[in-house]
Amino acid sequence: MKKKDNEKIVLKNSYDDIVNVSLDTISIGKQALIFVSTKRSAEKTAEEIASKISFEQINNKGKLKVLSENILHALNNPTKQCERLSKIVLKGIAFHHSGLSNKQKFLIEEAFRKGDIKIIVATPTLAVGVDLPSFRTIIKDVKRFSGFGMNFIPVLEYLQMAGRSGRPSYDNYGESIVLVKNNREEIIERYIYGSPESITSKLAVEPALRSHILGLISTNIENSYSGIIKFFENTFYGYQYGNKERLKDIIDRILKFLLDEGFIIEENEEENKKDAKNSEKDSDEYKNETDDDFFITAKDIYEDEKIKVEKKYYSTRIGERISQLYLDPLTASIIIKGLKKLNEKIKKGEQNIISFINLLSYSLELKPFPNVKKKDYELIEEFYFKNQKYFIYNEEDEMFEYDYDFFLKGIKLTLIFLSWIDEKDENYLFETFDITPGELQSKKEIFDWLLYSSYEISRILNYNFYNKFSKLRMMLKYGVSEELLSLVSIKDIGRKRARLLYNKGIKNIHDIKNADINVLKKILGEKLAVKIKKASTEKKELEINLDLEKKF
DNA sequence: GGACGGTGAAACTTCAGGTTGCCTC
DNA sequence: GAAGTTTCACCGTCC
Numbered sequence: 001m002k003k004k005d006n007e008k009i010v011l012k013n014s015y016d017d018i019v020n021v022s023l024d025t026i027s028i029g030k031q032a033l034i035f036v037s038t039k040r041s042a043e044k045t046a047e048e049i050a051s052k053i054s055f056e057q058i059n060n061k062g063k064l065k066v067l068s069e070n071i072l073h074a075l076n077n078p079t080k081q082c083e084r085l086s087k088i089v090l091k092g093i094a095f096h097h098s099g100l101s102n103k104q105k106f107l108i109e110e111a112f113r114k115g116d117i118k119i120i121v122a123t124p125t126l127a128v129g130v131d132l133p134s135f136r137t138i139i140k141d142v143k144r145f146s147g148f149g150m151n152f153i154p155v156l157e158y159l160q161m162a163g164r165s166g167r168p169s170y171d172n173y174g175e176s177i178v179l180v181k182n183n184r185e186e187i188i189e190r191y192i193y194g195s196p197e198s199i200t201s202k203l204a205v206e207p208a209l210r211s212h213i214l215g216l217i218s219t220n221i222e223n224s225y226s227g228i229i230k231f232f233e234n235t236f237y238g239y240q241y242g243n244k245e246r247l248k249d250i251i252d253r254i255l256k257f258l259l260d261e262g263f264i265i266e267e268n269e270e271e272n273k274k275d276a277k278n279s280e281k282d283s284d285e286y287k288n289e290t291d292d293d294f295f296i297t298a299k300d301i302y303e304d305e306k307i308k309v310e311k312k313y314y315s316t317r318i319g320e321r322i323s324q325l326y327l328d329p330l331t332a333s334i335i336i337k338g339l340k341k342l343n344e345k346i347k348k349g350e351q352n353i354i355s356f357i358n359l360l361s362y363s364l365e366l367k368p369f370p371n372v373k374k375k376d377y378e379l380i381e382e383f384y385f386k387n388q389k390y391f392i393y394n395e396e397d398e399m400f401e402y403d404y405d406f407f408l409k410g411i412k413l414t415l416i417f418l419s420w421i422d423e424k425d426e427n428y429l430f431e432t433f434d435i436t437p438g439e440l441q442s443k444k445e446i447f448d449w450l451l452y453s454s455y456e457i458s459r460i461l462n463y464n465f466y467n468k469f470s471k472l473r474m475m476l477k478y479g480v481s482e483e484l485l486s487l488v489s490i491k492d493i494g495r496k497r498a499r500l501l502y503n504k505g506i507k508n509i510h511d512i513k514n515a516d517i518n519v520l521k522k523i524l525g526e527k528l529a530v531k532i533k534k535a536s537t538e539k540k541e542l543e544i545n546l547d548l549e550k551k552f
Numbered sequence: 553g554g555a556c557g558g559t560g561a562a563a564c565t566t567c568a569g570g571t572t573g574c575c576t577c
Numbered sequence: 578g579a580a581g582t583t584t585c586a587c588c589g590t591c592c
Contacts, residue, residue: 037567037568037579037580038566038567038568038580038581039567039568040566040567040580040581040582041567041580041581044580044581097568097569098568098569098570123568123569124568124569125568125569125570127568127569128569141579141580143578143579144567144568145566145567145568145578145579146567146568147567149578150578150579151578211573324573324574325573325574326572326573326574327573365573368568368569371566371567373565373566374564374565442570446573448574449572449573449574452574452575453573453574455574455575456574456575470575489577
């Protein structure tokens with residue numbers, strides 16, 4: 001490429017420049033990554049580029065057709081998003097963002113690596129760490145919405161994106177192109193000549209510090225107060241914080257929180273317990289002590305006083321488990337309070353499956369929460385008012401005092417999970433709640449972890465309903481209601497086949513065992529029927545005690 | 553005259569991402 | 578703040 005040509009591309013000021021640069025990149029036999037600021041824009045831009053490429057000009061049609069098919073059928077039922085992506089992939093163009101399923105993301109990255117896909121239009125998903133044969137990075141937006149209007153993206157992020165191109169394993173050099181409408185000089189100054197922002201320690205975020213302090217204590221790496229302080233003083237966080245007193249204040253606050261919640265205990269308490277046990281023995285020993293010995297003991301007491309100032313901490317059983325589960329202690333504390341509420345509801349007979357889901361729907365681990373859009377209001381509020389008594393959290397809760405939107409977001413999540421285990425079609429979920437396959441997948445994974453954590457916490461706290469959480473996990477995993485759990489435990493039976501069988505009166509493993517093979521063949525087809533019959537006889541009993549008889 | 557379709561301006565809506573965290577058959 | 582989508586008024590065409 002001659003320098004002149006490059007400048008011509010960079011200086012053009014119309015939206016079509018994206019298309020122009022992309023086509024130019026393809027024509028010189030190279031590949032490009034285009035970064036935009038929103039998912040919607042990624043899809044639209046990719047389609048725009050693809051529309052200017054004729055399928056006839058493409059020489060690897062065969063490979064792209066296969067790829068396109070794979071992308072279309074990456075999910076059980078292709079969504080509109082799948083259709084859009086599979087269509088443009090035929091032209092060697094793709095979009096890439098968090099809304100795609102993992103499989104689709106993987107397929108696209110692989111195809112780009114092999115050179116079949118020429119252009120990927122991405123949100124910052126691809127900005128960090130990937131090693132792809134991209135010759136050009138084209139940045140369409142240097143500003144991004146951040147709650148308070150549009151802000152410039154950090155220089156660090158610009159550098160990360162630019163750094164995706166000209167990877168040593170593929171090229172000798174790469175090009176980074178920023179498309180600007182105005183403020184050209186300002187952008188050059190900021191990103192080309194500007195220096196990157198300084199790096200800040202991630203430990204400075206309190207959830208992280210909370211987890212790490214509990215972790216240090218529960219693994220007995222540091223138990224003494226001074227040891228904990230010293231540990232953090234020696235981290236990059238401590239170095240950056242500088243102000244030791246302030247660091248101490250924060251650690252004090254967190255220790256107090258962990259103590260108040262019963263996740264750790266102070267040594268004094270521990271010692272007192274030991275003292276109580278040993279008191280009898282000790283008093284016997286005292287009888288034989290000489291005056292001298294007594295004097296030494298007094299000195300010891302003085303030493304003890306010193307140790308008391310140097311407090312020591314130990315984790316409780318629940319604290320240790322929380323740390324092992326990698327739960328933010330604050331989340332754990334919220335879960336514990338929620339469990340208490342749930343227990344009261346159960347006593348009053350005001351619980352159902354909604355209560356169990358709602359209990360966890362506000363966990364910060366689920367961030368970012370799905371947006372509640374205008375059209376959602378009616379559906380969400382109706383659902384809430386209809387089932388109000390089953391909710392663990394209601395609108396008067398102080399948690400929502402200044403944030404009604406947060407309240408609605410949690411209900412929306414509750415409703416999404418409920419619909420999923422109510423066997424609603426995936427496409428129904430995507431369209432009704434405006435979520436993407438990728439988002440649903442990641443929310444399900446996190447929720448599964450939270451359910452397991454709740455199972456563990458409620459078991460330790462002796463709540464007799466703890467098994468319900470593992471049951472709910474299975475329901476969430478397969479997207480089925482309670483009645484299908486026995487059936488889906490057999491390999492090759494998912495939510496759809498289970499429902500087919502159930503509706504024909506075959507309701508569990510035993511029914512399959514006893515069923516006439518011809519009946520099964522009619523429902524599932526010949527091969528599958530044989531396979532499943534065999535699996536049902538080999539399967540002992542449902543291993544996990546799911547309380548299948550007891551309903552929520 | 554009314555139905556229909558095309559066009560463009562105005563109004564409205566919405567906005568990135570993910571490291572690992574647990575257990576088990 | 579701005580891109581993308583939806584809505585709506587307006588106009589021309591056709592039957």
